[in-house]
Amino acid sequence: MARTAREPSRRRTPQKREVEVNVGTELQGHAVHDLGRLLAALRQNLPVCIDLSDCGRFDVVALLHVLAVVAERRRRDLPTTFRLPRDSEARDFLRKKSFPSTVGYLTGTPFRFLVDDHDVRYFGESTAEPQAVPETDPSAAIIEYLSNKRFFAFRPYGIKSGSDRSTCIETEWDHWRNPLMMRVLEGRTETRSGGYPKDFTRVVVQEMLASLLRNVAEGMVVTGSQISMEGNIRCLTVAAWQGAITPRVNLCSRLYQHAAERSSTQDGVLEIDANVSGTDIESYAWMTDEDRPSGLDRAGSQEGETTKSVAKPVASAVESHGSLDRSLQALYQSVTNVFDGRLECWSGDLFAGIEKGDEKTKYRLALREVHGLALQGNIIAVRIPLGHA
Known part of the structure; x- marks a missing residue:
């Protein structure tokens, strides 16, 4: 635009x-x-x-x-x-x-x-000057080259029509199919579930943008990415902000509702933790419907029995916006199951992070109310480990 x-x-x-x-x-x-x-x-x-x-x-x-x-x-x-x-x-x-x-x-x-x-x-x-990279780390040389070529730069898109939405997704699709980036993804440490580089573009990039653009008639999208070190692990972050002129859909609200519907009341499944600042985090963990033990319905209650209610410190900030769309559900499942990564969403005053659960659960959602955030629109970020540097 x-x-x-x-x-x-x-x-x-x-x-x-x-x-x-x-x-x-x-x-x-x-x-x-x-x-x-x-x-x-x-x-x-x-x-x-x-x-x-x-x-x-x-x-x-x-x-x-x-x-x-x-x-x-x-x-x-x-x-x-x-x-x-x-x-x-x-x-x-x-x-x-x-x-x-x-x-x-x-x-x-x-x-x-x-x-x-x-x-x-x-x-x-x-x-x-370009940084010197070790000869034993071929991915480092590729990452340095891509960075100098501004591969990980911000890219803004003006959205006014369906064709603009399609252009945004198609442009990002082509961008992430870069052969050098595919080599970086191929060289990452194997995860528990494997995961092919083409799945990153086909599922992660496409579904991330589809989740943002599905409910936008007019507005702005800015995409960006980064490869950084977290300890001795190289991590890829891909993110996008959607600022809509039309009324926004709060993706954190949808994730919250989705988690609440799917969470179980078994021991170790529904937790409330506290972070370092003392602010309560409501942490949901849930299983797929296929893995749910018999006798538990979608709300997590035993047949004919009402479960004990759990205090929800951020429930007042969360509005119901209907069921989770398939794009966002496919996104968090791919990020966590296939790439052992983490999905983060920011909407309004809310932050939500989904990652792999423990041996009893499939996923865990941490939801926080962040004072001062007041984000116009939504931000989705995918963080994926690429292995040891």
Whole structure:
């Protein structure tokens, strides 16, 4: 979708009463409550400067949240500006992610006019030298090459019709069938269920986008990805944000309802845990209907017997939106069963994460209410281990 860029007559000058929001040294999507507090600060009804100067590490999901807030502020005519990282590798990371051009696309203003005057000197600087990779790790050389070619960059799509939805899915399908990326997926450590590279494109990428686009008549989709290290394990993250102009469908609500319908009350199946910040997490685990013991119905009660109710700390934030669509169900089943990964969804003030269960269950869902999130639309992220580096 073409946009007309607004060309300011001069470089950006600080707005009166501009609020500076320092991101810190890391911008991560795993620390959901820290991310919620940051996003709440960005949603003030004042001009905001997003200060990335101390930031050295970024997570693609957290950056998608920032892009969503920037787009929301643009719709409300609230000025948003940036201070760039002092670290050259961090700036290079944002370039390879096409973060500047995506911000420009979402705001209709060239990114260079949205940064602090002191940071304009970084435009046109030489990119970082390619990193040396060990000869014993062929995937590392491929990943470095793809990163330099901006394979993992953000890609925005304007959605106005069914043909736009089809174009988005077909473009991403072709993108992820890149032969070099297929080699990276082929080289990953075998999981319990195997999983072929073509399944990643055919099921994971396609069903992720279908889940986002199914209920969107008009809006915006931004996709992005990242390969990062979690300990000594290389992990692939593929994510997409859908910002709909039409009323949104809360994917976390649908996952919540789906889990509640399928959860059993057997010992070790329905749990309530607490995370490090002390915020309650409702953790559901459920089996497929085929694996459910006889005598248990879909609600988990014994025939002729009512089960004990369990407190639901986030139930008031969850609305019923009907049954889970087949795309989202196929997505979490493939991510967890075939690729031993984790599916994450963000909608409104909710975060939901689905992963493999223990020997008694098939899946486990952790649902959290995140103060300050207030996401317009939905974000889906798939995190898949690629094996030891």
